[in-house]
Every structure is written in C-alpha cells, then in structure tokens.
Amino acid sequence: MLMNTKSLVKIDRTDRRILEALQQNGTLNNQQLAEQVGLSPSPCLRRVKALEDAGIILRRVTVLDHKKLGLTLTAIILISMDRHTPERFAAFEEKVIGYPEVQECYLITGQDADYMLKVVVPDMDHYHHFLLNQITRIQGVSGVHSSFVLRRVLDSTALPLGYLGTA
Template structure:
C-alpha cells in the first residue's frame, strides 16, 4: 500500500502518514460526523472493522480532534459577526498566556488566532446579538483584559463560504 504524507517533512514530530482511504474517511466525517461506520466502510470499500480501526488510528494520532454540531448563529439570535484585531502592550509569554486564558472564557469568541504580517497580535472572530451586545463585550470585557492596548474592529457583511473540509 502506498502511503501519502500529509506533511512534506516526515521528520517533523507532528507528521503522520495517511493514505487515500484515510483521506476519503476524513472527507466523509467532515461532511457528516454522524455517519455510521457501516456507511463509511461501504463508501470507502472496506469492511466495518478495518474502517473502525482506521478512524480510531486517526483519532489517536490527533488528526481527528473531535466531533461537533455546526449551528447557524443567526438562527440563535447572533446576527453580527465581527473580526477584532487585538494588540498587546507587551510581547511576553506570560502576557499572551493570560490573554489566551481569559479570552477562552467569553462565549461570544468563536475563534482566536495569533497572527503575523500586521501590527496586531491576535485576530478574533466574535458573534453577538446586536450593537448593544458588542458594546458591552468590547467595553466591559475585552478592553478590561490586562495587556490589551488596542483593538481594531471589522464587521462581517456576509460570509461567502466556510469550507470547513480538509482532505
């Protein structure tokens, strides 16, 4: 069986080899995480036991990190999506760790990334009900995190697509 590496550098400690069947399994699970082992096995032309073993191996390797339900924030009353670029006053491991611990406690923050190529340190994606909710979030929570020195806000007009599938 020919193995195809997901990483170009197999000497990298996080590299893990997967083949085309593993890729097919990943695509199927990303499309429908509730798909049964039997249906997945049939789709990739395996029997259920080897298919289940492959899924378990993908989980144990850290390639599959979890299963989740995708929801529509607007249907839940969160009509505004906002990108917030955050600058920190000091670039120390302790300051960043403190910010990251605190930001995870805010339900409105759906993603947080450290970024390069701009003057800000973090890029957050936040969902809120309305402008009053955003104002409360910004003034009474985000700006009160020790070390936050500046924020720049961009409102999402419309999400064109969110692929969410990696193969």
C-alpha cells in the first residue's frame, strides 16, 4: 500500500501532549493548556497555531449527550448503489451530507455495500420516516441494510497518538 509521505506532518513529544490534552478537553484555554503540557503560554499558543495552520487541528467541537436530548436510537446503515460511477457517488454524498441525522458517512469496501452511515434519531418512527422518505429516495440507492445499536461500548473522538514517532 502506497502512502503519500509528503502530506504527513512531523510532530514532537510536546505537540503530541498538546494534541492529547485538547482531545480530552477542547475547552482548555491557553493558560490551562500550557500548564498541563509544561510550557509557558506564548510558546504553547504558537504551537497550537502551527498545528492549526498545518491542518492537524481541524476544529474544536462540543460533544453532546444524545440520550438527554431525546435522540435514543442509533442506526448503522449499509447502502448499496446501483452503479459505481464518480457521478453517482458524488450525488449520493452531496445528499447525505445535508441530512442532520447522519453523523458519519464512509465509502467502504469488503462488504456487500458501498456506504456505511451512522444515523441518530429520536425513535423507530423517526428512523422509518428518514429511511423511506430520504435515504431510499436518493437516486442510485439499490439496497439498504440497517442495524441498531443496543449499547455504546466505546464512543470516542480521540485519535491514538501514542504510537506516533516524534521528530
């Protein structure tokens, strides 16, 4: 498997500590972050800015408790397409990106499906409506297989940084 090493950014041990701290708590202000990683505030701010400029830090988000908001049903949907053309895939992706119920969308291989979606809705009635009135109406969708999450065992947004080499 070929990998484009030109797009990889070298990070050192301090950068990794900054990234790990921010993945655990994106609300840390610069002073708190600097104290946590053992830097003074100015160098810490410069490093965070450099990580943002390099495209490593894409954005900071707030993770919400879906159940407390009444979003109690999570579905994993495998979707098959009728034709494997760039135009068909682009049209599908453009549609699902606009659906707020879709949290994740992956073009996949190794299954009898082309896409895998993670969808969060209030209940089965809402899922049924979403499936029949949105997903199955997308041109090119030829098959849908739904699975429902019974329990979240692990739900993390953090990337594993411990194995990365340091510069």
